Amino acid sequence: xxxxxLINGIAxxxxxxxxxxxxxxxxxxxxxxxxxxxxxxxxxxxxxAKAQACLIAxxxxxxxxxxxxxxxxxxxxxxxxxxxxxxADVVTYRMSTxxxxxxxxxxxxxxxxxxETLISWCIQKVEG
Numbered sequence: 001x002x003x004x005x006l007i008n009g010i011a012x013x014x015x016x017x018x019x020x021x022x023x024x025x026x027x028x029x030x031x032x033x034x035x036x037x038x039x040x041x042x043x044x045x046x047x048x049a050k051a052q053a054c055l056i057a058x059x060x061x062x063x064x065x066x067x068x069x070x071x072x073x074x075x076x077x078x079x080x081x082x083x084x085x086x087x088a089d090v091v092t093y094r095m096s097t098x099x100x101x102x103x104x105x106x107x108x109x110x111x112x113x114x115x116e117t118l119i120s121w122c123i124q125k126v127e128g
Contacts, residue, residue, distance in 0.1 A: 004108045009079035012072065013097045016104030021047050023119045046126050049088035053095035055122050056102075064121060069102050076101025 024046045025039065033039050045051055056073060059065050065073065077098030088096065106115035 004105065007105075007108070009072075009076035009097065009101045012102075012104035012108070013076050013079075013100035014104065015107055016076075016100035016102065017047075019107045019115070020052075020100060020103045020119065023116075024123075027123055046122065049093050049096035051126065052099040053088070053092040055125060056095050056099040058125060059118075059121075064118070065102070069105070072102050072105045073098040076104075 021043070024043055028039055028042050033042060060070070060073075075098075077094045079097065079101075102118070103115065106112075106118070
């Protein structure tokens with residue numbers, strides 16, 4: 001078994017991207033959306049780099065994250081990914097990578113209750 005605390009920020013973000021996206025997709029389908037184009041359009045409000053950067057900024061402002069989660073966010077944000085965002089500036093892209101790293105960390109540590117709490121918080125903020 002690998003120590004999740006030693007996994008780099010990009011790998012955590014890779015996991016977090018998939019997990020967060022899956023939860024958002026499930027949420028939208030349960031809202032009654034079924035057409036692929038509409039699902040994609042709505043999902044972007046939650047999962048785009050810009051949306052995730054805004055959400056993590058709010059989390060930091062409202063002190064929603066634990067110290068460990070904030071540490072993981074910074075690890076993800078500060079990791080050099082060697083890739084460029086298609087639709088976001090570097091700062092937004094890095095913040096979004098940090099957001100995804102937190103989601104990935106919580107999933108890999110099997111802290112599902114906390115993961116779902118943060119995702120519910122995000123959904124409420126987007127739909128607010």
